[in-house]
Amino acid sequence: MIPENIDFFENAACGLLICGTDGAIVRVNKTFYKWLGYSESEFTTKSNIDTLFTLGSRFYFHAQLTPLLQLEGAVSEFLLSLKGKNGERVPMLVNAAQQIDGHITYNSFAFFLARERHSYEQQLVTARESAENSSRELLETQKTLKENQYFLGLAMKSAKMGVWNYDLVSSRIHFSEELLVLMGLSKDCSYHKPQNFYELIHPDDLSQFDDAINTAIEKNSDYEVEFRLKHSSGSWLSMESRGNVIFNSERICTNILSIFIDISEHKNSQKELADANKQLAEADRKKDEFLATLGHELRNPLAPIRNVLKLIEHDSECRQNLNDYYSMLNRHMTQIEHIVDDLLEVTRISRGRLELKRTMVDICEVTRMAIESSSALIEAGNHTLDVTFPSSTVMIYGDPTRLNQIIVNLLSNAAKYTPKGGHIRLSVQSIGTSIEIRVKDSGIGIPPEKLRAIFNMFTQLEPASERGQGGLGIGLALVKQLVEMHEGHVEVYSPGINEGTEFTVTVPIAPSSEPIEQPASEEEGQSISPKRILIVDDNEDAADSLGLLLEFDGHIIKVAYSGKKAIEVTETFRPSVILSDIGLPDISGYEVAKILRRQEVSKGIYMAAISGWGSQKDKQRALEAGFDQHFTKPLNLPELKSALRKIPL
Amino acid sequence: MNLVDRHNIKVIGERGPVIVLGHGFGCDQTMWKHVAPILANNYRVVLYDLMGCGKSDISMYSYSKYNSLNSYAMDLLEVIDEINSNAPVVFVGHSVSANIGLLASIESPNKFHSQVMVSPSPCFINNGDYNGGFTRADIEELCEAVESNFLKWSTSMAPIIMGAPEKPKLSAELGESFCRTEPEIAHHFARVTFFADHRADLPKCKIPTLILQCTDDFIAPTSVGDYLKQKLPKATLVKIKNVGHCPHMSAPQACLGAIDDFLKEYEFKHPAIL
Numbered sequence: 001m002i003p004e005n006i007d008f009f010e011n012a013a014c015g016l017l018i019c020g021t022d023g024a025i026v027r028v029n030k031t032f033y034k035w036l037g038y039s040e041s042e043f044t045t046k047s048n049i050d051t052l053f054t055l056g057s058r059f060y061f062h063a064q065l066t067p068l069l070q071l072e073g074a075v076s077e078f079l080l081s082l083k084g085k086n087g088e089r090v091p092m093l094v095n096a097a098q099q100i101d102g103h104i105t106y107n108s109f110a111f112f113l114a115r116e117r118h119s120y121e122q123q124l125v126t127a128r129e130s131a132e133n134s135s136r137e138l139l140e141t142q143k144t145l146k147e148n149q150y151f152l153g154l155a156m157k158s159a160k161m162g163v164w165n166y167d168l169v170s171s172r173i174h175f176s177e178e179l180l181v182l183m184g185l186s187k188d189c190s191y192h193k194p195q196n197f198y199e200l201i202h203p204d205d206l207s208q209f210d211d212a213i214n215t216a217i218e219k220n221s222d223y224e225v226e227f228r229l230k231h232s233s234g235s236w237l238s239m240e241s242r243g244n245v246i247f248n249s250e251r252i253c254t255n256i257l258s259i260f261i262d263i264s265e266h267k268n269s270q271k272e273l274a275d276a277n278k279q280l281a282e283a284d285r286k287k288d289e290f291l292a293t294l295g296h297e298l299r300n301p302l303a304p305i306r307n308v309l310k311l312i313e314h315d316s317e318c319r320q321n322l323n324d325y326y327s328m329l330n331r332h333m334t335q336i337e338h339i340v341d342d343l344l345e346v347t348r349i350s351r352g353r354l355e356l357k358r359t360m361v362d363i364c365e366v367t368r369m370a371i372e373s374s375s376a377l378i379e380a381g382n383h384t385l386d387v388t389f390p391s392s393t394v395m396i397y398g399d400p401t402r403l404n405q406i407i408v409n410l411l412s413n414a415a416k417y418t419p420k421g422g423h424i425r426l427s428v429q430s431i432g433t434s435i436e437i438r439v440k441d442s443g444i445g446i447p448p449e450k451l452r453a454i455f456n457m458f459t460q461l462e463p464a465s466e467r468g469q470g471g472l473g474i475g476l477a478l479v480k481q482l483v484e485m486h487e488g489h490v491e492v493y494s495p496g497i498n499e500g501t502e503f504t505v506t507v508p509i510a511p512s513s514e515p516i517e518q519p520a521s522e523e524e525g526q527s528i529s530p531k532r533i534l535i536v537d538d539n540e541d542a543a544d545s546l547g548l549l550l551e552f553d554g555h556i557i558k559v560a561y562s563g564k565k566a567i568e569v570t571e572t573f574r575p576s577v578i579l580s581d582i583g584l585p586d587i588s589g590y591e592v593a594k595i596l597r598r599q600e601v602s603k604g605i606y607m608a609a610i611s612g613w614g615s616q617k618d619k620q621r622a623l624e625a626g627f628d629q630h631f632t633k634p635l636n637l638p639e640l641k642s643a644l645r646k647i648p649l
Numbered sequence: 650m651n652l653v654d655r656h657n658i659k660v661i662g663e664r665g666p667v668i669v670l671g672h673g674f675g676c677d678q679t680m681w682k683h684v685a686p687i688l689a690n691n692y693r694v695v696l697y698d699l700m701g702c703g704k705s706d707i708s709m710y711s712y713s714k715y716n717s718l719n720s721y722a723m724d725l726l727e728v729i730d731e732i733n734s735n736a737p738v739v740f741v742g743h744s745v746s747a748n749i750g751l752l753a754s755i756e757s758p759n760k761f762h763s764q765v766m767v768s769p770s771p772c773f774i775n776n777g778d779y780n781g782g783f784t785r786a787d788i789e790e791l792c793e794a795v796e797s798n799f800l801k802w803s804t805s806m807a808p809i810i811m812g813a814p815e816k817p818k819l820s821a822e823l824g825e826s827f828c829r830t831e832p833e834i835a836h837h838f839a840r841v842t843f844f845a846d847h848r849a850d851l852p853k854c855k856i857p858t859l860i861l862q863c864t865d866d867f868i869a870p871t872s873v874g875d876y877l878k879q880k881l882p883k884a885t886l887v888k889i890k891n892v893g894h895c896p897h898m899s900a901p902q903a904c905l906g907a908i909d910d911f912l913k914e915y916e917f918k919h920p921a922i923l
Binding site for chain 2: 022
């Protein structure tokens with residue numbers, strides 16, 4: 001029951017105030033003036049609502065609340081500050097309504113203390129701000145996630161990747177959008193069924209695809225497998241699958257998760273690369289062939305020149321000036337021969353056709369011969385040469401010709417790259433189980449950045465003087481290859497430009513148990529029994545000049561410029577020795593040998609092939625054709641003479 | 650963006666010369682509801698909302714641009730151009746709009762026949778001999794009151810409290826009311842309005858000006874009306890017996906009468922009638 005006589009207006013739960021439109025207070029309730037700290041008697045002095053507000057609120061009351069009240073007839077929830085009895089600020093929420101009673105208009109106001117409300121609002125505002133911030137952060141996170149997804153998708157797309165997920169529980173295969181694009185499939189395709197998907201795998205690759213997954217399940221490991229996968233267009237994609245297997249808590253495999261990578265382009269480019277490599281190798285082979293041919297072609301005209309030189313040497317005893325010409329020609333000739341020999345050797349090495357004729361050799365002896373061969377060049381440069389040998393003989397198991405070539409090359413190099421009047425030091429030293437051959441010069445040196453490339457083919461420095469021969473840039477490459485064929489190594493050291501250079505060749509010393517086979521020393525002047533020799537070569541000058549040289553030794557010479565001619569001449573000339581070129585214009589040297597060997601007339605004839613090709617295979621072929629021996633061009637005259645001496649009469 | 654939408658321009662009255670009405674702080678064109686229909690009997694009456702107020706397009710609002718009343722004056726000139734009057738107009742501005750009209754008429758006097766300033770104040774803050782009625786601290790307190798009343802939640806909080814941010818219609822209804830202003834804009838506009846000082850502009854105004862001064866206006870005391878009368882070259886001061894700052898709402902008839910007398914005196918007629 002509601003108590004009777006309760007003064008609802010006076011004791012309402014809010015402050016109530018009625019005033020005229022001019023603000024003159026007509027009535028106010030107890031709650032209101034109590035809130036402001038006044039007693040009833042005190043409050044009657046406050047006659048206008050204006051005076052209740054703080055100045056700012058009063059301004060606002062006029063600027064905003066009053067016009068709105070007039071406009072709308074009512075306003076609500078205005079927060080205004082009122083002044084308490086002691087001057088304190090009392091924030092209140094104000095609701096107002098305009099009431100027209102006949103001709104008089106009243107404004108009635110309801111006030112609520114806003115301290116609690118105020119703090120409640122502040123809390124709400126704070127809560128809202130925090131909610132807004134969270135929502136903003138969430139949006140940001142979502143945005144970032146979306147971006148990352150986009151980038152991942154982009155990356156997958158660019159890398160031609162897609163995700164493949166075989167759900168073993170539902171027996172369905174899920175494809176990421178990227179994978180669908182790669183396969184040319186749409187989302188609603190029928191390949192989510194495993195049996196349908198497996199039909200897309202190339203039949204030849206199916207078992208290895210299965211094996212990879214089965215092994216991964218068995219061993220709980222990652223797997224990688226390459227296979228061909230059919231694109232919706234019917235073409236085959238080369239795919240790589242990198243995946244792993246997922247087990248549930250009962251250790252049953254539930255998913256096979258894999259990244260598929262379309263490696264078709266990679267495969268294609270691999271093939272292209274292989275093709276390109278093949279072409280390059282072919283081009284390289286052709287280049288080697290060309291260089292070999294070039295060498296041969298150069299060698300051919302050189303042979304007669306060399307032979308003629310020897311003839312001039314014989315005649316030079318009578319004519320002094322001829323001697324000078326001779327030595328000049330000889331020096332240059334040696335140089336050209338040297339270059340051509342190197343060229344031939346290098347091409348033989350690069351084509352795998354060089355074989356070492358290894359024997360036990362005294363390295364000091366080889367070195368001495370090399371010094372002799374290089375002396376012309378060293379003298380021409382006015383260089384001094386210091387030579388140090390070990391106190392005892394050091395034998396190595398090697399090819400004397402190649403070893404000679406190594407040292408000659410190093411000495412020529414030193415002479416060439418040392419300014420006139422320089423100093424060259426050659427030392428041979430045995431260190432442990434190796435022999436060390438050092439060639440040190442006071443020459444132009446090598447800049448550090450070029451040191452690494454110095455053993456590369458066709459690498460050259462500017463020679464020390466104009467006189468220096470340019471060469472082909474193959475000398476050191478040849479040295480390196482020859483040294484390595486001897487199980488050794490070569491090193492270069494130069495402190496820098498104009499600081500000289502030192503090459504060190506290290507090759508193993510032969511084990512002492514190895515029997516030392518001393519080559520039978522043969523004196524040049526030893527008497528030779530004259531023989532009837534038929535020389536077969538389509539290079540007429542070469543044939544003629546070799547003939548002339550051999551005539552000096554008392555042999556009787558005939559020459560034939562073709563294979564058929566050779567067979568013909570053999571009938572009449574009855575040679576005891578036939579020296580035949582292999583590459584003849586009509587029938588090859590092998591043919592000549594075969595034909596002659598079938599005839600009675602060839603019985604007892606010593607036949608030697610002289611060929612630019614010197615591999616074991618070439619030699620074998622020569623022997624099979626019927627030759628007794630095979631000489632490799634350039635023909636080593638002392639070697640030939642020695643062979644001739646060994647032929648029994 | 651068309652200017653009509655940008656400023657929520659409304660034209661009432663079918664004939665006669667043009668009167669443009671500019672509202673004051675904290676409200677919009679609806680505050681002219683007692684005055685405009687009566688003026689429309691003889692004039693074409695143009696109503697518009699200041700940028701950032703009422704139903705103006707707040708996407709065009711910029712804090713840097715609307716940092717002084719000059720931009721509002723430029724808007725007024727655009728509104729006058731938009732209504733395509735081939736004769737000068739009369740501008741009636743309440744409170745802050747009186748200052749906006751002052752600036753616009755100095756910028757383009759040819760566009761104005763005359764102006765009516767309702768409860769104007771060129772400067773609210775006392776300065777030397779000048780009695781604007783308030784100290785700087787008072788105005789700061791006012792701005793605080795504005796800020797606390799435009800509590801952020803009044804418009805934008807509502808949908809979140811209602812848990813209905815996905816129902817824009819509901820939140821629009823909650824937020825929509827007369828004279829609603831975006832809280833941040835209201836606060837900014839209060840500072841621009843109440844800290845303004847345009848006393849130095851008054852002598853530059855060359856058009857006839859009617860000052861409507863309330864006899865008891867807390868915001869614009871009578872001393873301010875006297876000051877204006879003294880400083881404006883062609884000013885008429887009429888005191889309206891009224892308590893408050895909005896005589897056009899609480900004493901519309903008195904205002905209309907004074908305006909009528911003023912326009913008669915300055916022969917404001919439609920060019921066709923001349």
